[in-house]
């Protein structure tokens with residue numbers, strides 16, 4: 001199959017479990033907004049079914065889903081231009097997910113680093129959903145015949161698996177039905193690291209709140225977290241090679257560059273030679289300038305959750321106009337009899 005035989009369509013998803021943080025923003029949400037302006041259909045999803053692969057308090061899940069939708073809109077996604085959905089309201093995701101459970105192999109799933117990290121030594125006690133997680137993720141993407149998926153670096157392996165599932169389905173059934181999706185992992189900050197430890201990814205599951213900047217943090221909190229961020233004693237280099245072996249310095253410079261929409265080299269030509277004492281306030285200023293308007297818009301939108309629910313309902317209707325025919329064709333290919341949902 002040629003990779004160009006499908007009309008371009010962008011899909012991406014995010015788990016509504018906990019707060020949106022700077023890693024989500026720079027690695028995913030900012031690129032989502034950039035794609036929206038490129039004249040391609042864009043679909044963005046709060047993956048609530050994925051979230052429950054580990055325990056979620058129901059009230060927290062509802063709040064996080066609505067807050068994530070508010071965050072998407074506050075960051076610049078327009079519900080008229082992009083289709084905004086929560087996964088559970090578009091049942092074709094889970095239905096195709098089942099088919100892919102029957103296509104994907106146990107061995108493939110067992111090799112996923114995210115599964116190994118999350119289940120750890122306690123795999124016997126992990127949910128079956130956590131193990132099968134990447135098959136549902138493949139379904140999220142392929143039920144739209146999506147061709148491009150903007151994500152952070154940590155999702156690369158799951159997107160390779162999505163291609164493996166599409167290729168095996170096409171091969172097993174002798175069809176050219178699912179596209180070979182392209183991961184789009186671009187920008188200066190595709191892997192934002194913890195502010196406390198430059199070898200760990202910034203993540204909502206880190207026990208230390210000081211390790212991450214949440215989209216809902218106020219200006220003082222952002223400035224304090226940056227002031228306390230781990231660094232080394234040397235001045236910043238003037239070229240990217242000078243960041244080798246300096247994980248914390250690389251991370252802060254990457255964040256600065258990404259927030260300014262610059263390359264790392266362009267950022268270093270501006271801040272190279274500075275000590276962290278001088279650089280950190282500059283970083284805090286740009287972080288506050290970019291994030292504060294988003295967080296205040298988020299709180300404004302959260303005052304009317306009825307409107308958010310209407311946006312998600314309308315998004316689901318538009319999404320199903322795409323997903324229902326693709327699922328119907330999939331059922332026909334697989335050999336299911338009768339009227340399909």
Ligand code: TYM
Pocket residue numbers: 011012013014015016023024025026027028047050136137140141149150151152153154155158189190191192193201202203
């Ligand atoms: P999730 O919810 O963990 O993260 C959402 C997006 O944010 C990116 N991201 C980061 N980028 C840079 N630095 C970081 N520290 C950082 N942390 C998170 C992630 O790469 C991701 O793009 N499995 C997905 C959700 C998903 C999905 C999909 C994504 C479900 N179905 C279909 C794309 C397409 C996840 O858990 O992302």
